Amino acid sequence: MFSVGDAHLAGVTRHQLRRPDLTSPTPGLRMWVDAEPTWREMALALSRLGDGQYLSHVTAAQLWGIWLPIWMQDGEQIHVTGRKGFSGSMRRPGVVGHRAKLDPADVVEVEGLRLTTPARTWLDLAPQLKDPLDLIAAGDALLQRADGPPRAEGVLGRNPLSTFTEIDAVMERRRSVKGIQVARQARPHLREGVDSAPESRMRGVVVNAGLPEPVVNPVIMLAPGVRRQPDLALMEWKLALQYDGGGHAEQAQVNRDIWRDDDFDRHDWRTVKAGRDLYTAYGEQAFLDRLRRAMRAQEHRGFGPHH
Structure with missing residues (x-):
């Protein structure tokens, strides 16, 4: 596939x-039949x-590997933002066109793709x-540790x-845009070093329940x-x-998880797990009930802030 401009x-x-x-899948483009x-x-x-068009919003988020809820991961429509004062919003089948002010610091070209930066994409x-927890997870995705799990392929x-x-900086440049208030509310809750969206949600569920905020990926x-690093x-x-979403099917990983939990048990720690049902109201409450029971049990053993 190529553009008519590049062909000329x-x-x-x-x-x-x-x-x-x-054939022309959309005006300005050509491809073999x-x-x-x-x-x-x-x-x-x-x-x-x-020159004034940049991939943005959900499309840019998917290209950057930003964590999104399942309902946003359709990958069918392509979001493109036209720079205000330079280009209009793109209107054609399969494209969601936007028009907005794009500061030079808000856009980048990577591997031939012109798109909004990760920070600008998060704000968009x-x-x-x-769900505020989804916005926090998307923000956490920008701040993953360099030595963490490998990024998704591609x-x-x-x-x-x-x-x-x-x-x-991008929030300061976009002080009056739609969504800035929810972004400001989410910003203090973003954390560095989170390894996955479920871990981000687990932390948010704990905090929203009025419990102390857990430490992210501490080395113990x-x-x-x-x-160990829970x-x-x-x-x-x-x-x-620990979040266990059922992806640990390989026996070697199952064994490692057993050894990890046993190490915690032998050194006076307890493990509280969350599963995929954390994304449901019932599962969220069940996880919090397990956590509160574990906190009370540990307090009886002499652990907690008042001991």
Whole structure:
């Protein structure tokens, strides 16, 4: 797939662009009749249609690997923002066109793709993400640790994608846009070093319940030579909080999880787990009930802030 503009720059004539084995999936683009472009190829081509057009919103988030709720991961429509005062919003089938002020610091070109930066993308998502915990998770995705789990295959950038300074700067530049209030409410709850969206949600569920905020991915020396790093921890209660979404099917991983939990047990720690039902009201309440029971049990054993 290629743009008409790029074809003209390469010396292709208008007559050649009308040959029968070429088709136009959308104005300004050409591709071979039998071609089946991927979503990413279409996004790349659309981002090259004009100097003032940039992939944005959900499309940019998917390209950056920003954590999104399942209902936003359709990958079908492509969001493109036209720079206000320079370009209009793109209107064509399969494209959601936007028009907004784009500061030079808010856009970037990576691997041929013109798109909004991770920080600007997060702010653009603010009015679309109805659940505040989803917005916090998307923000946490920008601040992952460099030595954490590998990023999803094919996404752009390296961890961390952004910094608090860059997030604050884009919010300052966009002080009156739609979604700025919910972004301001979410900003104090973003944390560095979170490894996954479920871990982010687990932390948010605990805080929203009025319980102390757990520490993210702490390195805990249980004994000389015994080092563990739970997803979250309530250090004073000696409670390790782990998310187990059922992805640990391999026997080797199952064994490692058993050994990890046994290490905690042998050193006066308790493990409280959350599963996929954390995304339901029932599962959330069940997890909180388990956590509160574990906190009370640890307090009886002499652990907690008042001991």
